[in-house]
Amino acid sequence: MIRLQEVTMRYRGGAEALSEVSLSVEPGEFTYLTGPSGAGKTTLIKLLAAIERPTRGQVFALGRNVGRLKRRAVCSHRRRIGIVYQNNLLLEDRSAYDNVALPLHISGLGPREVRRRTEAALDSVGLLKSARRFPRLLSQGEQQRLGIARAVVNRPELLVADEPTGNLDPELSREVMKLFRRLVGYGVTALVATHDLGLIESLPARRISLLKGRVDSDTSPS
Amino acid sequence: MNPLRYLGRHLDCCYSEAVRLVRQPLGSLLTVAAIGLALALPAGLSAVLQNMEGLAAAWGEARSFSIYLKPNASVAVAEQLAGDLERNPAVGEVRRISPGEALAIMEGRGEFAPAIETLEENPLPWTLIVAPAPGASESEFLALQDTAATLEEVDQVRADTQWLQRMSAILALAGQAMLLILVMVLVALVVIIGNTVRLEIQRQRDAVEVMSLLGASRGYLRRPFLYQGFWYGLGGGLLAVLLVRLGLWTLGGPFADLMALYESDRVLSGASWRQDLVILGIGALTGWLGAWRAVAGQLRTIE
Numbered sequence A: 001m002i003r004l005q006e007v008t009m010r011y012r013g014g015a016e017a018l019s020e021v022s023l024s025v026e027p028g029e030f031t032y033l034t035g036p037s038g039a040g041k042t043t044l045i046k047l048l049a050a051i052e053r054p055t056r057g058q059v060f061a062l063g064r065n066v067g068r069l070k071r072r073a074v075c076s077h078r079r080r081i082g083i084v085y086q087n088n089l090l091l092e093d094r095s096a097y098d099n100v101a102l103p104l105h106i107s108g109l110g111p112r113e114v115r116r117r118t119e120a121a122l123d124s125v126g127l128l129k130s131a132r133r134f135p136r137l138l139s140q141g142e143q144q145r146l147g148i149a150r151a152v153v154n155r156p157e158l159l160v161a162d163e164p165t166g167n168l169d170p171e172l173s174r175e176v177m178k179l180f181r182r183l184v185g186y187g188v189t190a191l192v193a194t195h196d197l198g199l200i201e202s203l204p205a206r207r208i209s210l211l212k213g214r215v216d217s218d219t220s221p222s
Numbered sequence B: 001m002n003p004l005r006y007l008g009r010h011l012d013c014c015y016s017e018a019v020r021l022v023r024q025p026l027g028s029l030l031t032v033a034a035i036g037l038a039l040a041l042p043a044g045l046s047a048v049l050q051n052m053e054g055l056a057a058a059w060g061e062a063r064s065f066s067i068y069l070k071p072n073a074s075v076a077v078a079e080q081l082a083g084d085l086e087r088n089p090a091v092g093e094v095r096r097i098s099p100g101e102a103l104a105i106m107e108g109r110g111e112f113a114p115a116i117e118t119l120e121e122n123p124l125p126w127t128l129i130v131a132p133a134p135g136a137s138e139s140e141f142l143a144l145q146d147t148a149a150t151l152e153e154v155d156q157v158r159a160d161t162q163w164l165q166r167m168s169a170i171l172a173l174a175g176q177a178m179l180l181i182l183v184m185v186l187v188a189l190v191v192i193i194g195n196t197v198r199l200e201i202q203r204q205r206d207a208v209e210v211m212s213l214l215g216a217s218r219g220y221l222r223r224p225f226l227y228q229g230f231w232y233g234l235g236g237g238l239l240a241v242l243l244v245r246l247g248l249w250t251l252g253g254p255f256a257d258l259m260a261l262y263e264s265d266r267v268l269s270g271a272s273w274r275q276d277l278v279i280l281g282i283g284a285l286t287g288w289l290g291a292w293r294a295v296a297g298q299l300r301t302i303e
C-alpha cells in the first residue's frame, strides 16, 4: 500500500528532511509514525500526497509511483487518499457541513449521496449537531474532528493523518484513534503521525520512528 | 461522470456564483457599472449608425436623375424617350424641360444672364428629369440610369449623388471607427474583468489551495471564477442594453421632428431584441474570456 525506497527529500534551500528512508506499510495495516518535531513526519506525508516530490528514491502509494504522477493523475491520487492535515486547513467561509462535503463535491458525487455520506462522517466524529456552524465557531478539538470527518468522508483506501490529536484531550484523542482503527477494520490502511506516546501505549500498534530524517526504529507490539 | 450530472454541476456552480455576487452587491455593482458603460458606447454608436444608414436610404429613394439629350435631338425624340421611361415600372414621373424652358430657368437665376445674352442660339438640350416610382428598388432604378446613358440620343446622364456618396463614405468611416472602438472596449473589458477576477482568486487563495490538496482538478478550481466573469459580463451587457434603449427612447422625439422636416414619417428604429442579445452575448463572452485569462495565470502560481 505504501512503499518508500531510499527516499531522500531536500527542500529547496534547506537541509535534508528525509535521508534514504525505506519502509513499507501493507494494506489494512494501522501504523504510527512518530518522532520529535522536525524528524520529517510531515515531509513524508507530503510525499505520499504528491505535494512534494522526492529528491531521490521512489515513493509508491496505492500502487502508483507518486513521485512520477502527471498533474491530472495527482488530482485523482489525492482524491483516493484521506489526509488529516496538521493545521486542519478548513475553509473559513463554509459551514462544517460544506467543509466535509467538499471532497465528495470535488469527486462529482450526486447530491443525495453527498448528503448521506457527509451526515454519516459528521456523525462519526460527533459533529452532526454542529453541521451548520462555521469553523471559527468550533473549538480547536471540534475543528480537528471536522478535519478528520473530511478526510474519511470519501471512503479513502489510504488514510494519512498528521498529528490529528494535537489539540485534543486524552479522552477525545483515544476516541479519534478508535475511529481510525474502526476504519482499518473495514480494510482502510492508516498511517498516523503523532508524538503522543501515551496514546500509542494505550492503543498499541506498529510504530515507525523517525529521527533527523532517518528511520530510527520500526517496532510492532508482540 | 455522466453528462447530465456534469451539466448539473455547472448549473449549480453558475447559480452559486450569482448568489455570491448578489450578496456582495457594492463591489459587484461597481464592476458591472464599469462594464455596462464601456459596452454601451459601441452599442449606442452602432444603433445611431444603423439609423443613419436607414436615413440615407430613405433620402436615396427620393433622388432622381437628369438625362441631357444630344443638342440636335428633336421634340419627337424627347417625347418618345419620355414615353418609354414612363412605361418603366421603376419610374414614377418624367419631367420634360425644353431647351427654351431651360434657358428661361437659367436667365431667371440671374448670374448667367450676361453670358446668355451673348449667345446667338440656344445651346441647351432637351432635359428629362426622371424620378423613381415610390416602390421602386434602388438597384432597379440605378440600372435604368445606366441603360439610359447608353442610348444614342442621350448626351449624358447625371444623378446628383455626390452628397449621397459623401454620406455613405462618412457612414463607412464611422462604421470602421465603431469597430475599432468595439475592439478597444472589448480588450479593455477583458482586462477589467480579468483584474477583478484575479483579485478574487487572490482573496480565495487559501480555499483554492485546500481544494487542490483535496484533489480538485483545474477545471473544478477554475469553474467558479469563470462563472463569476460570466455574470459580470452578462450584468454589464444588461446595463448596456438598458442604457442604449434609454438613449434611443430619449432621442426618439427629436428624430421624429427632424424627419418631419424631410416630409418623412420614419421613426427612430429602436434597439431590436436581436441587438440586445448580441450585446448580452458579447458581454458574457468577454466576461468569460477575461476570467479565463486571470484564472489561467493565477492557478499556475497556486499549484
Ligand SMILES: Nc1ncnc2c1ncn2[C@@H]1O[C@H](COP(=O)(O)OP(=O)(O)O)[C@@H](O)[C@H]1O
Binding pocket: A011, A012, A013, A014, A015, A016, A017, A035, A036, A037, A038, A039, A040, A041, A042, A043, A044
Ligand atoms: N517548506 C520547507 N522548506 C524548507 N525546509 C522545510 C520545509 N518544511 C520542513 N522543512 C524542514 O524539514 C525538516 C522536517 O520537517 P517536518 O517534515 O515538518 O518534520 P515534522 O513534521 O516531523 O515535525 C525540518 O528540519 C524542517 O525545518
Ligand SMILES: [Mg+2]
Binding pocket: A041, A042, A043, A086, A162
Ligand atoms: Mg509536522
